[in-house]
Amino acid sequence: MLEEAIMTEYENRPIMVGVDGSAGSLEAGRWAAAEARLHAFPVRVVCVYSWPAPQMPLAPLPSDWTEQSLRSAAEEVVAAAVDVVRAPAPDVGVTGSAIPGLAASKLVEASRGMGMVVVGHRGHGGLAAQRLGSVASKVAAHAHGPVTVVRPGTGDRPGREDTILVGVDGPPASDAALGYAFEEAERRGASVQALHSWQAPGPPWRTGMVRRTEHSREADGRCTGMTTA
Structure with a gap:
């Protein structure tokens, strides 16, 4: 993969x-x-x-x-x-x-x-x-x-239990970021929060909005697949 x-x-x-x-x-x-x-x-x-x-x-x-x-x-x-x-x-x-x-x-x-x-x-x-x-x-x-x-005040935090935030989007390239996030989370005993953001277009571009919704669902599916793998 x-x-x-x-x-x-x-x-x-x-x-x-x-x-x-x-x-x-x-x-x-x-x-x-x-x-x-x-x-x-x-x-x-x-x-x-x-x-x-x-x-x-x-x-x-x-x-x-x-x-x-x-x-x-x-x-x-x-x-x-x-x-x-x-x-x-x-x-x-x-x-x-x-x-x-x-x-x-x-x-x-x-x-x-x-x-x-x-x-x-x-x-x-x-x-x-x-x-x-x-x-x-x-x-x-x-x-x-x-x-x-x-950032200031975080110089000693790599081993702390915390949450790792990973940004995901539609393309499969997000899988690399997700894989990295889950591996680091396992090493640290941390949780992973995946964030997928998009801007809803106006009425003339509803077709585009549907595509973005599909991308969001695909991102959810990839995250779920990695947590159960």
């Missing part, structure tokens, strides 16, 4: 966590550590660095900023994050690396071959805490595998 193939593809691959030294990224590191212990996966810590933008247009950058100084600062961020990951999970293998480039694109590129990518809800972006950061949203949309965006 499709969901079985998806899960087999990501088994025993490292969990990659992207860090930038912010409190949110370190919380993502703690989440990755707990997740790694749960799955018996290794962890790879990655910090992507680049030349910061000047505070004012055409303003010169500080003279002490060099390629080596930027890399050294990124390596310090990686070392601190590795310590954060190892503290609650000393039995988990942890490696780290500093990579030059743009954070979102490099994390997406590095996600190939990873079992999961973990990022903080927001890093050093400076915007409202409630909004999803640009790096997190781009990684979630384009990574080559499962992605976890860790």
Whole structure:
């Protein structure tokens, strides 16, 4: 089945966590550590660095900023994050690396071959805490595998009994998400709540509404089939 193939593809691959030294990224590191212990996966810590933008247009950058100084600062961020990951999970293998480039694109590129990518809800972006950061949203949309965006206050929750919410729709691709959700729920002792949403069209499009209703019934059937399998 499709969901079985998806899960087999990501088994025993490292969990990659992207860090930038912010409190949110370190919380993502703690989440990755707990997740790694749960799955018996290794962890790879990655910090992507680049030349910061000047505070004012055409303003010169500080003279002490060099390629080596930027890399050294990124390596310090990686070392601190590795310590954060190892503290609650000393039995988990942890490696780290500093990579030059743009954070979102490099994390997406590095996600190939990873079992999961973990990022903080927001890093050093400076915007409202409630909004999803640009790096997190781009990684979630384009990574080559499962992605976890860790919100504040959830860094130690991977093993907790809780409810896993999975969004489903008409296409069979939802089966992969459902299979992943049920496997993780079994591992955690959690329940699964499947959500299928659609917008009712106006009277001229009642035929379309019927199709969406059929999709909803099909989604219910797939969920029921997985719970009884």
